[in-house]
Amino acid sequence: MGPGDAELLTLKAMRVLRAAPVVAYPAPLKGSGLARQIVESVLSDGLYRIEIAMRMRFNLDRTSAQTAYDRGAAAIATHLAAGRDVAVLCEGDPLFFGSFAYILARLGDRFPVEIVPGVNSIAACSAVLQQPFALLNDRVVIIPASRPAAEIEDALVKAESTAILKVGRHWDKVVRVLDRLDLRRQAWHIERASQTGQQVRSLATVEATVERSSTYFSMILVYRRGERWLR
Amino acid sequence: MGPGDAELLTLKAMRVLRAAPVVAYPAPLKGSGLARQIVESVLSDGLYRIEIAMRMRFNLDRTSAQTAYDRGAAAIATHLAAGRDVAVLCEGDPLFFGSFAYILARLGDRFPVEIVPGVNSIAACSAVLQQPFALLNDRVVIIPASRPAAEIEDALVKAESTAILKVGRHWDKVVRVLDRLDLRRQAWHIERASQTGQQVRSLATVEATVERSSTYFSMILVYRRGERWLR
Numbered sequence: 001m002g003p004g005d006a007e008l009l010t011l012k013a014m015r016v017l018r019a020a021p022v023v024a025y026p027a028p029l030k031g032s033g034l035a036r037q038i039v040e041s042v043l044s045d046g047l048y049r050i051e052i053a054m055r056m057r058f059n060l061d062r063t064s065a066q067t068a069y070d071r072g073a074a075a076i077a078t079h080l081a082a083g084r085d086v087a088v089l090c091e092g093d094p095l096f097f098g099s100f101a102y103i104l105a106r107l108g109d110r111f112p113v114e115i116v117p118g119v120n121s122i123a124a125c126s127a128v129l130q131q132p133f134a135l136l137n138d139r140v141v142i143i144p145a146s147r148p149a150a151e152i153e154d155a156l157v158k159a160e161s162t163a164i165l166k167v168g169r170h171w172d173k174v175v176r177v178l179d180r181l182d183l184r185r186q187a188w189h190i191e192r193a194s195q196t197g198q199q200v201r202s203l204a205t206v207e208a209t210v211e212r213s214s215t216y217f218s219m220i221l222v223y224r225r226g227e228r229w230l231r
Numbered sequence: 232m233g234p235g236d237a238e239l240l241t242l243k244a245m246r247v248l249r250a251a252p253v254v255a256y257p258a259p260l261k262g263s264g265l266a267r268q269i270v271e272s273v274l275s276d277g278l279y280r281i282e283i284a285m286r287m288r289f290n291l292d293r294t295s296a297q298t299a300y301d302r303g304a305a306a307i308a309t310h311l312a313a314g315r316d317v318a319v320l321c322e323g324d325p326l327f328f329g330s331f332a333y334i335l336a337r338l339g340d341r342f343p344v345e346i347v348p349g350v351n352s353i354a355a356c357s358a359v360l361q362q363p364f365a366l367l368n369d370r371v372v373i374i375p376a377s378r379p380a381a382e383i384e385d386a387l388v389k390a391e392s393t394a395i396l397k398v399g400r401h402w403d404k405v406v407r408v409l410d411r412l413d414l415r416r417q418a419w420h421i422e423r424a425s426q427t428g429q430q431v432r433s434l435a436t437v438e439a440t441v442e443r444s445s446t447y448f449s450m451i452l453v454y455r456r457g458e459r460w461l462r
Contacts, residue, residue: 003348005243007241007246008241008243009241010233010241011237011240011241012238093350093354093357094358095354095358095362096353096354096363096364096365101363104363115361116239117234117239117350117354117355117358118350119241119324119350120351120354122327123326124348126324126326126327127326127346130335132327132332134327134328134373135328135329137377138375139372139373139374139378139386140372140374141371142370142371142372142373143370144369144370146368147368151389158382158385159372
């Protein structure tokens with residue numbers, strides 16, 4: 001479903017979604033969740049659809065999520081077995097850190113699956129920053145902020161561009177690594193790219209010593225290439 | 232413009248493209264090039280548009296490309312200065328190994344630019360393979376095949392998923408690295424994902440000793456995670 005802006009849906013996603021009598025999506029315990037929100041305007045076309053909200057706690061313990069995917073997959077399987085197509089909604093690209101992997105793992109062997117690739121959040125962040133994330137022979141590393149500082153440092157040293165995902169409570173660790181490598185001036189923190197509440201900050205201007213946290217829907221992009229991308 | 236399938240255009244790309252009186256795109260010396268081909272059905276709507284084909288030799292010597300971008304940027308600037316919006320076409324995502332970076336470098340300081348993120352080729356390849364490229368805390372490396380074997384090996388050892396881009400004449404070097412790490416059974420070679428002529432091969436079944444080459448529009452995806460993505 002893309003990174004959040006409903007206009008970043010593909011024509012294919014739109015067609016598949018409009019034709020499906022059943023839609024399934026991960027959701028928090030209350031409310032509809034981002035994937036469902038993105039397609040609100042598409043699904044409010046007056047056609048009746050069955051909705052399967054796979055409700056889970058979004059936290060580090062994966063038990064709640066696994067149970068929700070188990071139940072969701074069972075409900076989806078019932079509809080598929082009865083001949084009804086099910087569109088499974090997923091933020092960003094379904095196979096790039098996307099929740100669709102869990103449904104695919106449960107049903108991919110038993111039913112025909114069509115996967116519609118989508119715009120990922122790195123593309124959305126790059127567009128906001130108006131900086132090329134990669135070009136020519138660049139090496140790119142994408143690493144969740146939860147990984148050890150040494151791994152993040154190794155990535156930053158070797159890659160022309162690094163995306164540090166899901167910053168959340170790892171903010172301080174990441175900023176310390178950036179300071180050690182003197183890369184703060186080449187780093188940006190982006191929250192909710194293309195969504196309401198989008199926020200961009202240069203790491204150069206953020207106070208180093210202040211304990212900070214950041215939302216889950218955030219990333220830090222680091223460009224070692226500097227101005228060399230110009231030509 | 233996405234990876235090739237015209238249905239993978241976003242609604243936003245479609246809107247911007249339909250409204251622009253001028254379109255510019257990189258192209259070979261003869262013919263229209265992939266970016267222009269992707270939007271053929273959109274641009275054949277009967278509306279008159281000025282087209283700027285930035286014609287270049289696609290080879291390792293970047294001189295021809297730089298000249299074409301210089302001239303293209305000058306032509307685009309003339310239209311912008313006259314108040315005509317110009318839509319610049321780009322395959323995949325414009326800032327992820329995309330040619331738009333060269334136009335942005337030449338005009339970004341002088342004119343307002345809106346960047347529409349797109350579906351990249353890794354997403355298209357993942358969708359074809361129906362394998363998650365990344366999930367949870369995975370580390371991902373994206374590395375052009377032109378980089379030294381030692382760097383490709385370092386990536387493969389450390390990342391859960393690796394995309395080796397633009398395989399072309401580097402086929403043999405890459406396969407040797409995969410053999411050294413015993414990763415052939417976890418590697419797939421995808422050409423022209425989502426395009427006419429799409430081809431997928433498991434590296435497990437390709438003969439190691441045969442000197443092979445591959446097209447520029449190709450990549451090898453390697454999954455070290457194996458079956459562990461299932462849960």
